[in-house]
């Protein structure tokens with residue numbers, strides 16, 4: 001019998017519950033962490049190109065603001081739900097704490113199919129959404145960025161709409177902007193670079209070099225394609241990749257530069273000449289050293305987890321592993337680099353972008369990348385030290401590291417009642 005769809009917010013709560021018990025978290029704090037601070041639902045009337053009006057639903061959720069302004073992307077996808085946005089906002093609270101940048105957790109989303117919107121429709125939808133959530137965002141309140149279905153152009157419309165309303169330049173209201181509007185060098189590839197850095201650290205933990213390791217990547221968007229390119233440049237052999245249209249493989253190693261060229265024209269990995277088609281579900285269980293899920297939630301479940309043969313899973317996506325799958329992976333000795341660590345490179349360089357905007361002083365790409373390595377390796381080491389200390393798996397280790405940092409900050413601030 002098929003399982004009921006897994007609710008991502010319940011997945012987040014399940015991991016939080018396990019981590020809180022192991023850590024011995026104060027009951028009051030546990031209750032606070034279980035629910036987001038603020039959830040906003042907005043209706044967005046948009047004039048479509050055919051002259052008709054459509055009304056879209058948008059969300060912005062702020063999970064926790066103790067350590068700083070909320071930080072988190074905006075997702076455009078037909079499957080966006082309030083619970084998904086709540087889950088991702090909470091993951092941002094933990095992620096910003098794991099890499100120790102001074103933000104809380106937020107996330108936004110609009111229920112829409114971005115592939116079916118014209119540029120004009122997407123722009124009008126974005127501007128209306130920002131106008132509706134104006135009161136709760138800002139450089140010191142909540143700083144959006146891109147996520148699935150949104151990009152640097154979308155962030156430019158966010159910036160422009162916000163600045164038109166406040167009638168001044170506030171570049172730091174959003175990150176992931178084009179360079180010409182105060183974006184940071186290195187931001188576009190930052191999440192993929194974080195995947196590279198944590199994959200290398202994880203291989204080192206197993207006493208193996210990254211060069212020569214075989215890799216499969218699910219999802220070939222911003223995160224998946226950049227991670228693929230950087231892992232390839234580091235000497236790993238990418239043998240399988242997929243996107244929402246299908247999967248391809250070549251056990252001798254894909255020619256990544258030719259593949260990137262193919263994708264820039266065809267907009268999909270399918271049909272690439274230097275590979276054969278494969279069943280997308282089989283990509284996850286393909287025999288590789290490193291598996292990078294970089295698409296969406298709940299891809300690794302209790303059904304396929306027993307068949308996974310990778311040595312390491314580096315979670316480029318948010319929530320790709322259902323909670324029931326974790327014990328199976330642990331039992332099988334698979335090292336999971338959890339999402340709140342593995343994909344934190346994006347928010348780390350978003351933090352650098354926000355700092356540069358506020359300083360009005362911009363860093364060279366080398367400085368950005370060096371600082372990213374520094375933040376990510378510290379976060380990796382702190383996560384695994386916590387994992388070892390509590391004799392748990394790295395996901396729960398990362399949660400404990402994060403909730404300890406947020407809890408300490410909350411204890412100093414106290415509850416305002």
Ligand code: NAD
Pocket residue numbers: 146147148149150191218219220221222223224242243244245280294295296297316317318319343344346347
């Ligand atoms: P994107 O929209 O650029 O790309 C998503 C990719 O996944 C596309 O190639 C799409 O075809 C593919 N895809 C969707 N469903 C699929 C499926 N069932 N099987 C295989 N492929 C599928 O999005 P992105 O920004 O790369 O984000 C991907 C994931 O990484 C999301 O979970 C996102 O929340 C997370 N993430 C993104 C960033 C960032 O900086 N962009 C940062 C941290 C985490």
